[in-house]
Amino acid sequence: MSFDSIENDFADNLPDDVSGRPVSEVLVEMAEILRQAQSVLIATHVGPDGDAIGSSVGLALGLKSLGKEARVFSGSSVDGRFEGLIAAGSVETVDEEGASCLTGQFDVCVLLDTSEPARAGVLEGVIFAPGQKRICIDHHLLSGEYSFDSHLAVASSPATACLVLWLLDELEVTVEDNIARALWLALATDTGWFRFSNAGRLAFQCAERLLEGGLDPEELYGFIYGSRSGQKTRLWGRVLLEHQLALDGRLVWSVISRETLAEAGAVREDLDGAIDLLKGVKGAHTAALLSQLDDGSFKVSLRSVESIDVERVARELGGGGHAKAAGYSATGTAQEILDTLKDVLNKELDT
């Protein structure tokens, strides 16, 4: 059985599925459902990140190599940074009407990188149509009841891509260069290029497997992170140059107003990634980036450097996210917003 070779080659100690079932058992069940399918629809969550897109495309390519029809659909467009790692047309964008035409057209629907029906966006109705066979692969913690014919959820997996790789192994798919590139995109972005706390042994084992075919990591890095426009680069410069400290240096923050954005010739999306540079300021426990929206209000992004749970901070201020990365919206002057944030953060720092 191919699972033996997975255990030996790649994941000596597979973590548990959150359901408590052994991962090996779920993989066998899931592979059997896919083997019997001829046409497979693959979908992921709205606002798909690198793991969502990379895992979806990697799985589709693997299934295609087995002679199946496999198509990836998304209700949102795909981040341009991913273009160097997945072929054009790998993901088909659909609106609500387009999605509804897909209902009942596929033997199996696969939901990746989320287990929440609502997060499937316009594709929710297709995947959860009565009688539709559906499976789910995810690495987020679950809360709730789910109705999948097979459901693999491993919270300790660094990315959904690792679970897809195990499934492809179970399906005895050869991981060709194009599959490896897609899964690399997923793994590399979800671990912040092997920097975040989820970049443990499993992430490095998975990366090493993907490099077997001879990928060039430096080239891949360039595709994902190395292609910043001049405007974006200038905007990041402003974020760094004008950063300020508060709470005895435990908070580092920066504000980008509409005027600054216009001066740099940049758009708000160009701020993506800048907060990770702010995080690097010595002594900071939390980084905050305030960016002004067109209506004058602010989006506040938070990152935790030390053990601060920024999700709790953001929740108190009407937002949400994860313990390490969260955010919320606020109105008022930057100084007012900052004062409120400092109050909440101060309580969190004291606990």
Place this chain on the structure above:
Amino acid sequence: MSFDSIENDFADNLPDDVSGRPVSEVLVEMAEILRQAQSVLIATHVGPDGDAIGSSVGLALGLKSLGKEARVFSGSSVDGRFEGLIAAGSVETVDEEGASCLTGQFDVCVLLDTSEPARAGVLEGVIFAPGQKRICIDHHLLSGEYSFDSHLAVASSPATACLVLWLLDELEVTVEDNIARALWLALATDTGWFRFSNAGRLAFQCAERLLEGGLDPEELYGFIYGSRSGQKTRLWGRVLLEHQLALDGRLVWSVISRETLAEAGAVREDLDGAIDLLKGVKGAHTAALLSQLDDGSFKVSLRSVESIDVERVARELGGGGHAKAAGYSATGTAQEILDTLKDVLNKELDT
């Protein structure tokens, strides 16, 4: 034999030693010399980088765990960024006089991360004293004749740390947390945190081995890269904000004058790492960072993004380095220096 377990566990296909001897054979020979030694001096090259320091400290800790006296000496002080990963006092700094007292005091001297006697600085005389037993572990390409009792040089190894890890395996040393941290420092800095072209399968395999004991990569990242002072952060901001393009966008450059440095309250060393951010500008084949010295002249740092060999460019302008990273010194105005650089680079881009 322990080498079998290395082959199975870690490096299925060990690359060759540049001498043409199998690496396994050299490791056996080297381990035997160290087993017979009671006191070992470890030294590396002048201006020691993360690989030099991390490999040296990792080897010393491994030898100590076998009950040997093992001390690391350096003629230069150790970069403060490394302090979170190696214990205080791990490296003893010596001047010429201090070094001369060490001659003949050790059973074996180990030179790490360079094979060139002159690069050992004040410790050259100790290591190369007549009758002194000496060994060398290095991952740079060699040219010349060398006189070591055992000499392991593997150019395809991502860092000297990987070779030290193989040697520790051969010596049946348990890789405890403190050894893993030191070798992680070495591997992570020499591969630019798994971004550079040497971050291939061997680097990821080595990293995965070092994580076995439960290191926290995010914490380690913070120690090495996540502790930028406010001044340094502002300086990086200037580098990004004021970047310019030339040669149809194929050259991205930035200048930091003495005045800018003073304004940011920064020192020239604070520029370390900034050029890697410049490299990320879309379309750039080469990044150049001009920083003004106290006497008004400039240091020019070059990085290759694409296939440009910047060592050839730097050499034509009186400097040197590697194909991917090189530099030189120049006098004149920033604009004059840039014009000369553009001329040389233009020829290189056309070839």
